[in-house]
Amino acid sequence: MRRLSIGLTALTALALGTAAARPAQWLWNLPEGVEPPPAPADNPMNAAKVELGRRLFYDADLSVDGTMSCATCHEQKRAFADGNRTRPGVHGDPGRRNVPGLANVGYLSPLTWADPRLSTLEVQVAVPIFGETPVEMGMKGKEQELLRRLSRDKCYIRMFRNAFPERRGTIDMPAVSKALAAFQRTLLSHASLYDRYRRGEESAFPAAARRGEALFGAHCASCHSGGNFTDQQFHAIEGKGTSSDMGLAEITGLPEDHGRFRTPSLRNVALTGPYLHDGSAASLPEAIARHAFMVPLAGTLTPAQRDDLLAFLDTLTDREFVENPKFAYPETACGKPL
Numbered sequence: 001m002r003r004l005s006i007g008l009t010a011l012t013a014l015a016l017g018t019a020a021a022r023p024a025q026w027l028w029n030l031p032e033g034v035e036p037p038p039a040p041a042d043n044p045m046n047a048a049k050v051e052l053g054r055r056l057f058y059d060a061d062l063s064v065d066g067t068m069s070c071a072t073c074h075e076q077k078r079a080f081a082d083g084n085r086t087r088p089g090v091h092g093d094p095g096r097r098n099v100p101g102l103a104n105v106g107y108l109s110p111l112t113w114a115d116p117r118l119s120t121l122e123v124q125v126a127v128p129i130f131g132e133t134p135v136e137m138g139m140k141g142k143e144q145e146l147l148r149r150l151s152r153d154k155c156y157i158r159m160f161r162n163a164f165p166e167r168r169g170t171i172d173m174p175a176v177s178k179a180l181a182a183f184q185r186t187l188l189s190h191a192s193l194y195d196r197y198r199r200g201e202e203s204a205f206p207a208a209a210r211r212g213e214a215l216f217g218a219h220c221a222s223c224h225s226g227g228n229f230t231d232q233q234f235h236a237i238e239g240k241g242t243s244s245d246m247g248l249a250e251i252t253g254l255p256e257d258h259g260r261f262r263t264p265s266l267r268n269v270a271l272t273g274p275y276l277h278d279g280s281a282a283s284l285p286e287a288i289a290r291h292a293f294m295v296p297l298a299g300t301l302t303p304a305q306r307d308d309l310l311a312f313l314d315t316l317t318d319r320e321f322v323e324n325p326k327f328a329y330p331e332t333a334c335g336k337p338l
Contacts, residue, residue, distance in 0.1 A: 048159065048163040053178075053181070056176060057074075076327055078271050081101040083273070090137060097112075097114075106121065116248070121181035125177040164178075193205065209314070210312075239293045247261050
């Protein structure tokens with residue numbers, strides 16, 4: 001009996017140990033009727049992975065000279081956009097395109113202005129870290145140095161082990177990419193005035209915004225469609241061949257794709273300027289006017305119509321999103337200040 005008791009005790013301890021090693025499931029806090037963003041089968045969400053991804057997102061050690069993190073270009077107060085027309089890389093290389101906001105990025109695919117191949121957050125991670133056209137974080141050819149930096153940090157070792165117990169905490173680029181992607185999937189914006197209006201708080205929606213919504217629905221929603229206000233398709237809003245940037249044609253080689261860029265999401269659009277693929281529209285009224293080729297009304301709006309449309313776009317701002325401490329720089333890791 002005693003031998004049996006010891007055996008049961010050992011099995012219980014093993015079971016408890018296995019349970020302790022299993023990462024806590026990620027709990028989505030979403031409004032009724034809103035589905036969580038999809039995650040690849042090989043990168044299921046868990047709380048430890050999100051915590052790791054958040055720290056990596058703010059870590060400038062992911063750049064060659066330790067001066068640039070993901071958050072350098074994606075600032076929470078700007079809905080994770082940038083505020084510049086384009087952003088220079090670590091060596092001063094001029095940026096090519098405007099930095100997009102990241103609200104609800106986990107629902108979007110493709111992910112960049114003009115490359116349909118970048119269909120998942122895991123794949124897109126390599127572009128800023130290792131890309132050369134242009135150089136952003138400058139780690140091309142220095143993958144081992146990046147991994148060495150992370151591996152010398154005892155807290156990172158623990159965090160990778162907690163996030164990826166099935167891989168025994170291996171610190172490599174697939175794990176880095178998966179953790180960053182997991183954190184970005186949590187960047188959810190569903191608490192704007194517009195969202196509240198759609199959930200039944202009609203009295204909170206200004207009359208000007210209602211008029212603007214009607215204008216938007218009649219003239220803008222064919223491209224800025226769905227819950228994130230994007231059809232995720234590529235369009236040449238100022239006419240084919242008019243842009244000095246080849247856009248989608250750079251990837252496809254097709255002349256008809258010259259100057260086509262993916263429709264950006266409009267969530268938090270009042271915070272994400274400047275606008276368009278090159279940041280050349282300094283304000284929302286200018287960005288709207290630049291759509292006149294595709295939307296004739298855009299070039300002939302009366303002042304009252306313009307103000308109504310801007311009032312509607314302003315209701316897409318989600319203050320909870322840009323002030324949520326769970327998305328901000330993590331002040332601690334492994335119980336110690338960073």
